[in-house]
Amino acid sequence: MNTQVEEKVTIKAVYDTELNSLLEKLEMMEDMKNGKIKCSFCDCTLIFDNFGGIFNENGYLKPFCQKTECYIEVLMRKNALK
Numbered sequence: 589m590n591t592q593v594e595e596k597v598t599i600k601a602v603y604d605t606e607l608n609s610l611l612e613k614l615e616m617m618e619d620m621k622n623g624k625i626k627c628s629f630c631d632c633t634l635i636f637d638n639f640g641g642i643f644n645e646n647g648y649l650k651p652f653c654q655k656t657e658c659y660i661e662v663l664m665r666k667n668a669l670k
């Protein structure tokens with residue numbers, strides 16, 4: 589139980605420090621603020637609090653949320669590309 593909570597906090601802390609510059613670089617910052625970015629897998633609207641990361645598939649950048657299902661989806665696709 590405790591381990592899971594700590595893991596989540598760590599993941600979030602990492603993204604908070606790098607998320608802003610990453611979004612600026614990809615010119616996604618405005619879209620994010622306006623609620624225009626959606627998770628590539630579950631289609632929920634991405635905000636800073638549920639942003640999981642950005643996944644590169646065949647040169648396309650696909651943002652995804654923090655839901656476990658979406659992380660698993662990313663991991664499965666990454667393995668498939670190898």
Ligand SMILES: [Zn+2]
Nearest residue numbers: 627630653658
């Ligand atoms: Zn999702």
